[in-house]
Amino acid sequence: MTIAPARSGAPGTRRIASVALVVVLILMAMFAFGPLLWTLTTSLRTPAEAFTNPPQWLPLSPDFGNYAKVFDQIPIGTFFVNSVIVTGLIVVGQTITCTLSGYAFALIRFPGRGVIFGAFLATMMVPLQTIIIPVFVIVRYLGLSDSPMSLVVPALGSAFGTFLMRQYFLQMPPELGEAARIDGCSQFQVFSRVYARMAAPAVATLAILNFSGFWAEFYRPLIFLQSQPNFTLPLGLVGLQGNLGTGSISVVLAGVILAMLPSVLLFIFAQRYFIEGITAGSFR
Template identity: 50%
Template sequence: MSTPALRSRVSIPALGRVGTFVVLIVAAALTLAPVVWTLITALTPTDAVMHTTSVGFAAFGDVFTKIPVWLYVWNSALVTGLIAAGQMISAAMAGYVFARYEFRGKKVLFGMILATMMVPLQVIIVPVFMLVRGMGLADTLLALVIPALPTAFGTFLMRQYFLGLPDELGEAAELDGAGPWRTFFRIYLPLSTPGLAIVGILAFNYHWNEFFRPLIMTISEQNFTLPLGLVTLQGNLGTGSVSTVLAGVVISMIPALIVFVFGQKPLREGLTAGAGK
C-alpha cells in the first residue's frame, strides 16, 4: 500500500521529466518557427496584382531569373572552401607549436591571440579594409579569403587537442630519426582529424552565411557572395516580393544543411574525443 511520502518521491522525478520535455518542446518550437515560416512563405507566393495566393515553386524560379544565383553560389563556395581549408591548416600548425614547443613569450603571445576573440569585427573592419586596399586586393574574392585565414578559436581548439595527445608518440618518432615536420605531418596531424573537422565545419557554416565583410570588401556584382546577392531581391526601397526573397534564403540554406548532415558525425566525434581527453 502506497504512502503519501512514497507518492511524492515517485511524482517528483516524473514532474522533472515532464518539465524537461516541455522546455525542450518550447526551445524546439522557437528555433524551428522562423525556418518553417520562411519555407511556407516561399512556397505560397502572393500575386501583387490579383492578390491571389498559390502553392508551388514559382518564387524559386523567380530567384534564378532575377539574380545570377549560380555565380553567387560559386563565389560563396570558393571563398568558404578556401577559408575553411586555410583555417584548418593555420589552426593545426599554430596549435601544434603552442602545444609542443617552448619558446620565450609563448604565454604572452598565446594570450594576445585569444584576446583577439573579444574584439568585434566592426572595430577592425576599417583597418583590414585599408590593408587589403594597400595590397591591391580591394573588390576581389581574395579580400574575403586572406584576412579570414588566421583563426584564434581554431588555434585554441587545436592546441587543446594536441595537448591531449601523448608525448611518447613524438619521442618515438624522434628516436626513429623523424624531424619536426615529419613528426607533425606523419604522427600528430592524422590523429588530430576530429579536431580539424570541428574547425572546418564551423568555419564553413560561419563564412557561408557571412554578410558584413562581403558588404564592405566587394563592390562589383560579379564578386558578390550568395548572402549579399540575395539582398538585391528586395528591389528598390524593399518593394520586392517577400516570397521571392525567402525562396532565395531557402536556397542559401541548402548547402549549409548538407554540410551539417554529412559533417554531424565527425563533428560529434571531435567534440566527444576532445571531452574525453
C-alpha cells in the first residue's frame, strides 16, 4: 500500500494566492512610483496648472520649456561636472578601501579582528549630524574648505561598504587562497588575482549604492561648500527656487528630473549585477 504525498494546496487556492500577491505588488509599485510620476508630470505643467485643485495627473498642455529654463537660470553644466568628479572619486575610493578592508576582516586572521570589526560597525549607529562639526574642523585644518575634495576625503571609508564586502568574501572557499599561496603568491596577489576578481558582483553593488547615495547628497555640500562654482548638482538646484521661494515649482521639478536621470540610467543598465551582489550569500 502506497501513501500519496500530501498536496500543498488546491490549484484554485494557489491561483488565488498568486493573484493576491500580484495585486499587493502592483499596489506597492504604485505607491513607490506615484511621487516620481507626479514629479515628472508637474515638471511639464505651466505655473498655473501646478496648483490646480483638484489636481490633475496629466498636464493639459505639456510645457517642455521648463527644462530649457533650468539651463537659463542656473549653470547646471558646471554643477553636473562637479557632481561627476566628487561622486566618481568617492565611488572609486570606497570601492578600493572597502574591498581591501572587507577581505582583511573576512579571510585574514589577526589579533582583535572581531573587536575591531565590531567597533567599526558601531560607527554606523552614529548620525552624521553629530560628527559634522569635528569633520568640518579637520577639513578646514587640511586646507580643503570650499573645495570638492572636502566632500571626497571624509567619505573614502565606509563601515557599510566594509560589511558588505566582508559578507561576500566570507562565502568564498579559503582553499583557493591556500592553493595560491602554495604557488608562491603573496597576500596581496591572493587578493588581487583570486578573490577580488570573484567579488565583481559585490563591487558593482557597492559602486551603484555609493553612486546613488552621494550623487543625491545635499547635507554635506550645504555645510562644506560656499562658492557657487564648486556646488554639486543637488545644492545647485536650490537656486531654481528663486528669491524667498518665488521660483516656478515646475522649473524646480524639471531640474530634479534632470538630476535623477544618471542614477536611474545606471540602475537600469547595471541592475543584473546589483541584484546578484545583493542576493549573494543568501542561500548556502
